[in-house]
Amino acid sequence: MAGRDAPERACVGCGRRRGQAELVRFSRGPAGLQVHLEPGEGRGAYICPDLTCLGRAVTRKALQKVLGGDLGPLSVQRLREAIHQAVLQRITRILGVARRTRRVVTGVSTVAETLERGGLRLVFSSRDTSPGPGAALQAEAERRGIPVVTIFSPGDLHSAFGGPSHGAIGLLDGGCAEGVLRSLRYRIPLSTQEKALDGAGARGRGGGRRG
Numbered sequence: 001m002a003g004r005d006a007p008e009r010a011c012v013g014c015g016r017r018r019g020q021a022e023l024v025r026f027s028r029g030p031a032g033l034q035v036h037l038e039p040g041e042g043r044g045a046y047i048c049p050d051l052t053c054l055g056r057a058v059t060r061k062a063l064q065k066v067l068g069g070d071l072g073p074l075s076v077q078r079l080r081e082a083i084h085q086a087v088l089q090r091i092t093r094i095l096g097v098a099r100r101t102r103r104v105v106t107g108v109s110t111v112a113e114t115l116e117r118g119g120l121r122l123v124f125s126s127r128d129t130s131p132g133p134g135a136a137l138q139a140e141a142e143r144r145g146i147p148v149v150t151i152f153s154p155g156d157l158h159s160a161f162g163g164p165s166h167g168a169i170g171l172l173d174g175g176c177a178e179g180v181l182r183s184l185r186y187r188i189p190l191s192t193q194e195k196a197l198d199g200a201g202a203r204g205r206g207g208g209r210r211g
């Protein structure tokens, strides 16, 4: 939770005040609306990472009122996609650090082997990975309590990491894994089903299950 020094901001959707780090910040840049997942200077509109709050903000034209100027047509879908891209960019930077420090492995079989040796802190398993090896990898990671992130397509993982298509990416560094999980808090699931999937992925074994 927000400490004494963490500034609070009100969500332009629901009006609730929360720690700034829990909210997505929008600003108006030269190219229109910009999304920020980190605190920053200047005029900003803050929104809970939540479909309901996005919907209210769109209906009330809250971003236009706070930020002024022409922001182009805004829809919930467009805002959600902009946040998804910002999350992906942040994860791309984290993967860049992991690659430079050689704290990452790629490919389903290599990731699975590294997992067996107990060296992984987080697994990206692409949404479209073939059911056989991909599903076995996910099951094994969850059994070991290693977070599995399954929300990205092979295309997303490719743009985040470069190189050939990746069915899976494994992070060996705890700090990088923590950064990825923090970034994912801002992403907005489309449905409760997807939310359940995210929850299971972010918490690892047992954490996301109810009843």
Ligand SMILES: [Zn+2]
Binding pocket: 011, 012, 013, 014, 015, 016, 047, 048, 050, 053
């Ligand atoms: Zn809100």
